[in-house]
Amino acid sequence: MLKYTKCLFLLSVFVFLASGKLSAQLQKGQLIDGIAAVIGDEIVLESDIEDQANYAKQQGANVGDKCDFMESILNNKLLIYEAKKDTLIENRAAAIKEMAGNKYNQILGQFPDEKTMLAAYKFRTSYEMKTAIEKIDSDNYYGQQKYARITEKADVTPNEVTDFYNQFKYQLPNVKDEVTLSKISIYPKISAAHKKEIIDKLNKIKQDIKAGESFENQARIYSEDEGSAAVGGLYKNINMGQMVKPFEAAALNLQEGDLSDPVESEFGYHLIQLVKRNGKKYDARHILIKSTPNAEEITAAKKELDSIRTLILEKKISFKDAAYKFSDDKSNKYSAGIMTNNQDGSDKLEKLGLDPTISYQIAGLKKNDITEPFQQEDQQKRKMISIVQVNDVIDAHQLDLSTDYERVKEMALNKKKNEIVEKWVNAKIPSIFISIDNKYKDCKFHSNWQKGTVVTTN
16 A cells, blocks of 8 residues: 555544553653553553554554554544643543443343453453443544544645646556445334234233333343343433433333333334433333334335336336335435445445345346345344345446546545644644653654654663
């Protein structure tokens, strides 16, 4: 990769770093064992560098040069340090702390119990892991916000894009095989008999709880909510507006300890117990039985979507209008059903990166072809039936200014942004306390880190 494309700042690394590793009080001018660097009051542990390097390698990044990688971490820590002092950057400490708790519960739902999860992630306690998640999310937020503030006015002219392309055109990466796709998805409708079956099951569980069974044990046995079943269905410190409306309305109409009747939401049916309410926050337990469609309901949905497909093929309605009118997928319902790239927001999708189900369905299709209805799952693992239209097929090729202008422009802009931030970093270094371990003394950093207040160990 070109040097200009190398990300200077680790703004989205998500690895778990144990915050409990540091127990001694740090004094200016002193580095204790295990600390690689200090930027202001931001600390870089040697274990942080190792963990982040391992994670970056797993993501396909080249981290062979330890000095380049170390400098990217130093740059990011400087951004974070300055962001926390910037009054124009919103302090989101409370929201980040709350989200850390939610992420913890989501991860916990993937393991049979808390002990197994903590061992897998190498944490001693739940507090340590929650604190680590919070620290990483906080660093990501402040680093990204400061980077955006510094580069908010950056732009490139058409001439700059052309100059960039002419300078680097023989080094630009190849574009892999791509497609542009549109999708219509619908959720199978649950029959009245099936709904009654689910409601009857929850009412039986409710009766058992009233007869003496504990809500927690019943949730562990019956709840289909992966994020809370393992902890007895418990969600703590829920902010008003955080849960789906039917859930929240039912929970907040209860007295502490009371049970709701079965409540329907987009996720299924809930039996809810209000545990505690404190101002605008509350704790609640729930047991979720998902509205998982049966074979008959799935077949009916396929027939419905096949009829929509026929209307499109007969040109009685456009795919765009059909997506708006019929699709249940809110992520692209209002954008002609077009599927977008999560990384850059464009409509170009690498074939190798497609969901395997979609990749299989479009295999062999040409431009404007539409798949037969097929079954897949959404992000919440709910079954849905979809059809996909192939809008374009783009063969692998070398980036070219005439066909890939927007991509080249984005690269040129990123290069300019990085240069702006590098200049900003050099201007900040002399006024900030910096302490770097002696093992990095021979590094040839791009920025003037060695001109800061550098203290090294022997």
